[in-house]
Amino acid sequence: MSFASSEPHxxxxxxxGPTGSGKSDLGVNLALALNGEVVNADALQFYRGMDIGTAKITVEERKGVPHHLLDTMDVTQEASVADFQNECRAAIHDIHSRGKRAILVGGSGLYVRAALDVLEFPGTDPVLRRQLEEECETKGLAPLRARLEEVDPVSAARLGDARRVIRALEVHGLTGRPFSSFMPQREYFQPALQIGLNVDREQLRERLGLRVHRMVDAGLQQEVERLDAVGLRSGKTASRALGYAQFLKVLDGGMTADAAAEETIVATRQFARRQLTWFRADPRITWLDWQDPELVAKAANAVNAASAPTT
Known part of the structure; x- marks a missing residue:
């Protein structure tokens, strides 16, 4: 049975939703029901070779549904939300121009907002960035924070680590505007519907623990070793990924595999809580029970209701 809509716009x-909640499976099944194609919005699934540790959907699990923005980067490259915004919107336009339905799937909150919302990204200046980094190295963070408090007190109150403080000062130096003025409003760039997977938190905790152990059994340490040989450590984004950072310590002899697995479980559960907090703050999301046997049909019905022409 197809739930596809004939509405042109x-x-x-x-x-x-949080990691481990079943987003990838729902995305595939919705695509099958709605004549759709999936666009990845998980920042770590851009990376070629980062398969086990990111729970990347396999070719078999995709069930023939085209997937966009998977395996587009080497682990040495740094993910950019601004680049993703351009690439994602181009993919959505292409999918819709062919009469298909674009289905964005992912738990990277800022990337989802970048794809869906009116959101402007200021540029970068490597020279200015390096000057600020050198100042931080020689004088410490306090003078930079004091300067940020003068030009952008909102950001100063929100940002704690050196990297974000430096970025806020870089943006102010480039644009003359406070970094906080670029924060997104909840305004869709084009018509959109967000479907969130509502989870039982205790069940999710258990699922995430089991999932990490399955990743280890499937060869996560060997995957990290292979990626280390092609530059994983030099990648600012990839090297910090959950599981990968921990198992790099195993390769260095500073941690046992069991300890790395336990640290990954703790960090993954913390990450899932942050994701839930992020998405719960968005009142536009339609929440559905992650274990509802009618989940796909209910999600498809919600899409078709949102697609129906207004009278």
Whole structure:
């Protein structure tokens, strides 16, 4: 049975929620029901070779549904939300131009917002960035924070680590505007519907623990070793990924595999809590029970309701 809509101006569908909640499976099944194609919005699944540790959907699990923005980067490259915004919107436009339905799937909150919302990204200046980094190295963070408090007190109150403080000062130096003025409003760039997976938190905790152990059994340490040989440590984004950072310590002899697995479980559970906090703050999300046997049909019905022409 197909739930596909004939409405020409179809909303973008986004499947969101915490890691381990079943977003990838729902995305595929929705695509099959709605004549759709999936666009990845998980920042770590851009990376070629980072398969086990990111729970990347396999070719078999995709069930023939085209997936966009998977395996587009080497681990040495740094992910950019601004680049993703351009690439994602181009993919959505291409999918819709062919009469298909674009289904965005991922739990990277800022990336989802970049795809869906009116959101402007200021540029970068490597020279200015390096000057600020050198100042931080020689004088410490306090003078930079004091300067940020003068030009952008909102950001100064929100940002704690050196990297973000430096970025806020870089943006102010480039644009003359406070970094906080670039923060997104909850305004869709084009029609959109977000479907969130509502989880039982205790069940999710258990699932995430089991999932990490399955990753280890499937060869996570060997995957990290292979990626280390092609530059994983030099990648600012990839090297910090959950599981990968921990198992690099195993390769260095500073941690046992069991300890790395336990540290990964703790960090993954913390990450899932942050994701829930992020998505719960968005009142536009339609929440559905992650274990509802009618989940796909209910999600498809919600999409078709949102696609129906207004009278």
């Amino acid at each position: 179809q909303p973008v569908v986004a499947v969101v």
